[in-house]
Amino acid sequence: MTNSETTKLQELLSAEALEQAANWVSKYPEERKRAAIIPILTIVQEEHGYLTQELMDAVAEYLSCPKIAAYEVATFYSMFRLKEAGKYVVSLCTNVSCMLAGSEDIKKWFKDELGIGPGETTEDGIFTLKEVECMAACGGAPMLEVNKQFHENLTVDKVANLIHELK
Amino acid sequence: MVSIEIDGKKIEAEQGSMIIEVADAHGITIPRFCYHKKLSIAANCRMCLVEVDGGRKPLPACATPISDGMVINTQSDFAQDSQKSVMEFLLINHPLDCPICDQGGECELQDVALEYGNDVSRFSEKKRAVVDEDLGPLIETEMTRCIHCTRCVRFGREIAGIRELGAVGRGEHMEISTFIEQSVDSEVSGNIIDLCPVGALTAKPSRYQARAWEMTQHDSVSPHDCIGANIHVHTLRDRVIRVVPKDNEAVNEVWLADRDRYSYEAIDKSERLLTPMIKHNGEWKETDWESALERTASKLNMMVQTDGANQIAAIAHPSSTTEEMYLLQKVMRGLGSNNIDHRLRITDFSCQQFEPLHPELGIELSELENLDAALLIGANLRKEQPLASLRLRKATRFGRVASVGLYPVYHNFSLSHEILADAETWLIQLAGITKYLYQHQPDKNKEQWADTMDIEGLEELLAPINVSQEHREIGEMLLQGEHSSIILGATALEFSYAGQIRLMAKAIANLSGSTYGFLPHGGNSVGAYLAGAIPHRGPAGADVEQDGQHIKDIFEQGKKGFVLLKTEPGKESVIGEAAKQSLHNADFVVSLTCHADDEAFEYADVILPIASFLESSGSYVNVNGLWQEFSASINAPGEAKPAWKVLRVLGNLLNLKNFEYVSAQEVRKEVKGRLSAVGDRIKPKWQCPERLPRDGFSPRPVNMYQIDGWLRRAPSLQQTALAKGQEILKRPRLSPFHNIVGGV
Numbered sequence: 001m002t003n004s005e006t007t008k009l010q011e012l013l014s015a016e017a018l019e020q021a022a023n024w025v026s027k028y029p030e031e032r033k034r035a036a037i038i039p040i041l042t043i044v045q046e047e048h049g050y051l052t053q054e055l056m057d058a059v060a061e062y063l064s065c066p067k068i069a070a071y072e073v074a075t076f077y078s079m080f081r082l083k084e085a086g087k088y089v090v091s092l093c094t095n096v097s098c099m100l101a102g103s104e105d106i107k108k109w110f111k112d113e114l115g116i117g118p119g120e121t122t123e124d125g126i127f128t129l130k131e132v133e134c135m136a137a138c139g140g141a142p143m144l145e146v147n148k149q150f151h152e153n154l155t156v157d158k159v160a161n162l163i164h165e166l167k
Numbered sequence: 168m169v170s171i172e173i174d175g176k177k178i179e180a181e182q183g184s185m186i187i188e189v190a191d192a193h194g195i196t197i198p199r200f201c202y203h204k205k206l207s208i209a210a211n212c213r214m215c216l217v218e219v220d221g222g223r224k225p226l227p228a229c230a231t232p233i234s235d236g237m238v239i240n241t242q243s244d245f246a247q248d249s250q251k252s253v254m255e256f257l258l259i260n261h262p263l264d265c266p267i268c269d270q271g272g273e274c275e276l277q278d279v280a281l282e283y284g285n286d287v288s289r290f291s292e293k294k295r296a297v298v299d300e301d302l303g304p305l306i307e308t309e310m311t312r313c314i315h316c317t318r319c320v321r322f323g324r325e326i327a328g329i330r331e332l333g334a335v336g337r338g339e340h341m342e343i344s345t346f347i348e349q350s351v352d353s354e355v356s357g358n359i360i361d362l363c364p365v366g367a368l369t370a371k372p373s374r375y376q377a378r379a380w381e382m383t384q385h386d387s388v389s390p391h392d393c394i395g396a397n398i399h400v401h402t403l404r405d406r407v408i409r410v411v412p413k414d415n416e417a418v419n420e421v422w423l424a425d426r427d428r429y430s431y432e433a434i435d436k437s438e439r440l441l442t443p444m445i446k447h448n449g450e451w452k453e454t455d456w457e458s459a460l461e462r463t464a465s466k467l468n469m470m471v472q473t474d475g476a477n478q479i480a481a482i483a484h485p486s487s488t489t490e491e492m493y494l495l496q497k498v499m500r501g502l503g504s505n506n507i508d509h510r511l512r513i514t515d516f517s518c519q520q521f522e523p524l525h526p527e528l529g530i531e532l533s534e535l536e537n538l539d540a541a542l543l544i545g546a547n548l549r550k551e552q553p554l555a556s557l558r559l560r561k562a563t564r565f566g567r568v569a570s571v572g573l574y575p576v577y578h579n580f581s582l583s584h585e586i587l588a589d590a591e592t593w594l595i596q597l598a599g600i601t602k603y604l605y606q607h608q609p610d611k612n613k614e615q616w617a618d619t620m621d622i623e624g625l626e627e628l629l630a631p632i633n634v635s636q637e638h639r640e641i642g643e644m645l646l647q648g649e650h651s652s653i654i655l656g657a658t659a660l661e662f663s664y665a666g667q668i669r670l671m672a673k674a675i676a677n678l679s680g681s682t683y684g685f686l687p688h689g690g691n692s693v694g695a696y697l698a699g700a701i702p703h704r705g706p707a708g709a710d711v712e713q714d715g716q717h718i719k720d721i722f723e724q725g726k727k728g729f730v731l732l733k734t735e736p737g738k739e740s741v742i743g744e745a746a747k748q749s750l751h752n753a754d755f756v757v758s759l760t761c762h763a764d765d766e767a768f769e770y771a772d773v774i775l776p777i778a779s780f781l782e783s784s785g786s787y788v789n790v791n792g793l794w795q796e797f798s799a800s801i802n803a804p805g806e807a808k809p810a811w812k813v814l815r816v817l818g819n820l821l822n823l824k825n826f827e828y829v830s831a832q833e834v835r836k837e838v839k840g841r842l843s844a845v846g847d848r849i850k851p852k853w854q855c856p857e858r859l860p861r862d863g864f865s866p867r868p869v870n871m872y873q874i875d876g877w878l879r880r881a882p883s884l885q886q887t888a889l890a891k892g893q894e895i896l897k898r899p900r901l902s903p904f905h906n907i908v909g910g911v
Contacts, residue, residue: 053347066330066331066333067346067347068330068331068332068333068335068345068346069330069333071333071335071346071347072333072334072335072346075335075336075337075346076335076336076337
């Protein structure tokens with residue numbers, strides 16, 4: 001891609017994010033630049049909160065790959081969101097270690113107290129619950145992540161406190 | 168070569184080939200879904216698991232390369248247990264709707280399940296259901312049946328070069344989908360129907376029409392482009408249900424373009440003619456064959472006597488069969504007229520004497536795949552000859568393709584160089600490449616072109632031309648390529664200085680040691696040249712006493728009488744308006760045609776209903792000069808008759824000599840006999856043009872689904888995005904890199 005061409009993505013991202021994106025692209029050979037699709041989708045999601053079709057199309061154009069290739073990646077990885085999420089995205093691990101240590105109770109608490117199951121967002125738009133696979137913190141099971149912050153060795157009470165603080 | 172053993176059979180095979188390839192070549196059946204010989208290896212269905220001695224686990228035969236001394240067992244308990252387990256998994260979510268599934272009876276899953284499946288499922292859980300996709304007017308979907316072999320996805324990525332389908336979601340939620348609501352619009356989209364091993368993708372126009380085992384299969388040839396794709400016509404009770412590809416590695420491989428596949432739908436359109444008709448005082452009346460032909464014969468006879476034979480002309484569509492065009496020219500020349508032509512979209516006839524015996528590509532179609540360098544001149548292969556485009560696309564994995572054309576073209580491969588000229592500078596751009604080659608390699612290939620090329624005057628002609636960086640690069644690319652080719656497409660042939668373009672292209676080919684050829688219009692232009700449906704040469708290139716008038720003169724100067732064969736010149740000719748006008752002004756027009764609309768009823772005086780390529784026998788000659796014969800798949804509707812029979816009777820009624828044929832084969836034999844008598848004696852010598860004109864004109868390219876009466880009346884094709892002129896591909900960026908399979 002020559003520098004003179006503008007892509008849709010340039011209209012949709014901040015200068016800082018664009019620089020990051022260009023940095024990722026520069027790590028791969030020109031004809032294989034689509035290899036940068038995961039980091040670039042991540043950058044776009046961080047800036048916009050979630051991925052719309054428009055954003056995915058723009059990423060595909062930016063990397064000269066078919067649109068469907070961007071949709072495939074975005075729908076495959078659980079860290080990409082295709083729907084608007086709450087202010088806080090709570091990723092609750094329900095893999096074996098966490099499950100044995102009580103993650104099911106925490107999941108139930110979210111349903112009972114906030115009325116949301118996995119993949120759902122509270123009506124006030126503050127919390128989104130996600131059920132995720134192991135996040136490599138089994139030593140502190142059960143655990144969850146709020147945006148980018150890990151919280152470990154949880155109990156239902158601790159979760160309740162955390163959520164109230166965030167509110 | 169290494170030796171291996173499959174099921175106790177000792178086999179010698181190429182090192183590195185996959186087990187499944189070797190097994191297929193030796194008639195050993197291994198069940199499979201995702202593997203396809205034309206597609207990359209995915210190894211995701213796991214159905215082809217086999218036992219390899221020394222292996223701890225069963226191995227997928229499609230993705231395991233052989234090595235010396237390998238002992239493979241496809242039938243052992245271990246292998247069979249593995250295959251049966253995979254089958255059980257594949258059937259977990261597959262619905263048991265075979266009785267209402269179009270694929271039932273020809274389904275790979277059904278066949279393999281019969282052998283490897285259990286009678287009873289152990290799964291009592293709910294089966295998953297997938298919301299259907301609307302992929303447009305050609306492809307019906309039932310995505311719940313999909314087993315995720317991803318053949319359709321790989322076809323788009325690797326063969327068609329247009330990736331529209333993908334695997335969205337993961338695990339239990341994975342779906343083959345376009346993700347956003349969108350149709351699949353590629354010009355070769357129908358092939359994913361054949362590739363689909365289950366009933367997830369089936370042909371929409373023939374949905375619920377027939378079961379696989381009820382249909383009869385006939386072989387035929389597609390008339391829509393000069394590739395001559397081989398087709399199987401599936402019929403039931405004298406009705407065509409569908410058309411599918413017939414494998415022919417040298418011609419269409421295993422693919423078909425959508426227009427080859429769906430054009431049959433025009434067969435019973437309302438405009439289809441069922442009885443001969445005569446116009447009496449402006450009123451159309453149905454009549455019988457005898458009166459219609461007698462009237463035609465007497466009218467033609469009368470005109471020859473009163474106005475002279477030069478006042479009648481015949482126009483054939485290049486999708487007519489060789490036999491039909493041969494008899495048409497025989498009737499015309501019998502009456503004393505050489506005014507016969509099929510070149511509806513040609514505007515420049517100045518170089519027609521220098522043409523070879525027939526239009527040709529210069530290389531075998533299959534060699535398109537192995538070109539190191541190719542220069543396309545005014546060619547839009549995707550729209551003109553879609554299957555040639557698929558071939559050339561394969562060449563771009565290792566080779567390079569450049570283009571010098573007039574219109575921005577949406578190729579399904581990336582070009583290394585592209586020069587977009589305008590009508591004034593097109594020749595100049597080509598001359599730039601010629602000049603570079605002439606200056607830099609004046610002697611290297613001299614022996615090769617000395618006897619075919621007279622270069623006197625070339626230096627002066629090229630003197631004022633500037634050689635740009637692009638000209639240099641394209642010239643260098645052609646010189647370096649071991650297999651290089653210059654290919655002219657429709658825009659080059661339709662250009663008002665097409666002769667000059669061809670001379671310049673030929674010069675580039677000679678100077679760079681490339682092959683030279685072009686892809687003519689219609690399905691049987693080659694046959695038309697061989698049969699003598701051209702004004703300046705008789706059958707097999709024989710000389711004619713006096714050249715007849717070419718089609719442009721015929722229409723622009725007008726004639727008293729016209730014989731039209733399968734053509735609607737108003738829609739097909741580059742000078743459509745002039746053509747319509749001259750037909751209106753003519754005293755007598757007889758049209759031998761399958762369909763007629765108001766336009767035809769207005770200018771014609773006699774309309775004779777003709778059997779189509781599906782209803783009569785004949786032959787097409789493809790761009791490699793390959794004769795492909797076919798016979799009728801079904802009976803013609805109503806009183807429609809094959810055109811060769813009609814022309815034969817017309818010959819009799821006109822009291823012309825030697826019109827005693829009893830079959831199309833006999834006609835064919837006569838054409839072929841004349842060919843061997845004359846031989847390929849036309850060896851044109853290249854002449855240096857005197858000047859490079861700058862006042863060229865190019866007619867607008869015609870939509871790929873408008874080129875003949877059949878396509879114009881095929882309802883499903885007419886609903887596609889391509890028919891509406893929408894472009895699905897983005898213009899690929901010029902790329903100095905080779906196309907990477909899977910990289911699109």
